[in-house]
Amino acid sequence: MGSRLVAMGHYQPSRVLTNDELARMVDTSDEWIRDRVGIASRRIADTETVADMATAAAGKALANSGLTPADIDMLVVATCSSVDRSPNVACRVAAKLGMAAPAAYDLNTACSGFSYALGTVDHALSAGAARNAIVIGAEKLSDFTDWTDRSTCIIFGDGAGAAVVTATTEGEPSGVGPVVWGSVPAKSDAVRIEGWRAYIQQEGQAVFRWATTELAPLALQACERAGVAPEEIAAFVPHQANTRIIDGIVKRLGMPNAIVAKDLVESGNTSAASVPLALSKLVERREVPSGAPVLLFGFGGGLTYAGQVVRCP
Numbered sequence: 001m002g003s004r005l006v007a008m009g010h011y012q013p014s015r016v017l018t019n020d021e022l023a024r025m026v027d028t029s030d031e032w033i034r035d036r037v038g039i040a041s042r043r044i045a046d047t048e049t050v051a052d053m054a055t056a057a058a059g060k061a062l063a064n065s066g067l068t069p070a071d072i073d074m075l076v077v078a079t080c081s082s083v084d085r086s087p088n089v090a091c092r093v094a095a096k097l098g099m100a101a102p103a104a105y106d107l108n109t110a111c112s113g114f115s116y117a118l119g120t121v122d123h124a125l126s127a128g129a130a131r132n133a134i135v136i137g138a139e140k141l142s143d144f145t146d147w148t149d150r151s152t153c154i155i156f157g158d159g160a161g162a163a164v165v166t167a168t169t170e171g172e173p174s175g176v177g178p179v180v181w182g183s184v185p186a187k188s189d190a191v192r193i194e195g196w197r198a199y200i201q202q203e204g205q206a207v208f209r210w211a212t213t214e215l216a217p218l219a220l221q222a223c224e225r226a227g228v229a230p231e232e233i234a235a236f237v238p239h240q241a242n243t244r245i246i247d248g249i250v251k252r253l254g255m256p257n258a259i260v261a262k263d264l265v266e267s268g269n270t271s272a273a274s275v276p277l278a279l280s281k282l283v284e285r286r287e288v289p290s291g292a293p294v295l296l297f298g299f300g301g302g303l304t305y306a307g308q309v310v311r312c313p
């Protein structure tokens, strides 16, 4: 038994925040942000909550899948920016979409959240604990942004991406490869959203160094465990943190045939939402053929990382 991605969906708030607007708020420039991070603009939520954005993305994924809310028996939301303690975001989404009785929980591993959540869902579906699941990454990071701190406020954005994942039937090949996941406890303070009135703080250079030196071998491990050669990978969808990080990882992967997702240019860094958001757009634009192997790899706060090869829905 295994699982496979059936369909994707995403949601972004309509408000576009450009680098030039940020340059009127803090001492920065469009040129610095494009050169050092690679972001041109990001989307910022207005009254939408994390649950609203998660629901919108999940609703679209569901519509694209042909399944109904009643078919879903497992719902997992990866997020680090939900303000409410209870109910969790997954229960809110289940209520808003009118689901019957899904197992519903949130998972917080910050920017690696979607691949972590997909890993747990794949395990549950493979074990027969559920049949049809929705995995969502959703963030409203603008609630936790210090708009006077130029080192962080230029980076983050809001949005959500969702995948409908279903258990494979007997004889059907699995469409979700084994997850490679872990954390770096010694660097647990490198990205923080701490305390009651929390703002995102990070040791940017430490994260940058770690990401560009340690992650490529782990991403390659995910390919190896899926039995897919790097040359076969049709698309690489890493966490959308910084184009220089993405380029640094790509250089070490040896994936000449892979489209590399760089959705951060127009979406900013949306933490747990960044991977499903970017994948959903690739699918929507039909840039990757259905069934082609796609390498997902998330990394960030914790520090945590997780990735797997999936077959494109």
Ligand code: UT7
Binding pocket: 027, 028, 029, 032, 033, 036, 037, 111, 150, 151, 152, 154, 191, 202, 203, 204, 205, 207, 208, 211, 241, 242, 245, 269, 271, 299, 300, 301
């Ligand atoms: O998704 C969560 C995981 N987080 C990440 O993946 C973030 C990884 N890190 C990064 O992407 C980069 O480290 C940053 C984008 C956060 C920063 O880029 P950097 O090239 O590492 O810049 P830096 O922190 O070394 O700062 C270089 C200079 C400093 O000035 P001085 O001390 O050299 O005079 C900063 O004060 O750039 C200055 N600076 C800025 N200048 C203009 C910092 N932020 C800005 C800004 N505009 N927005």
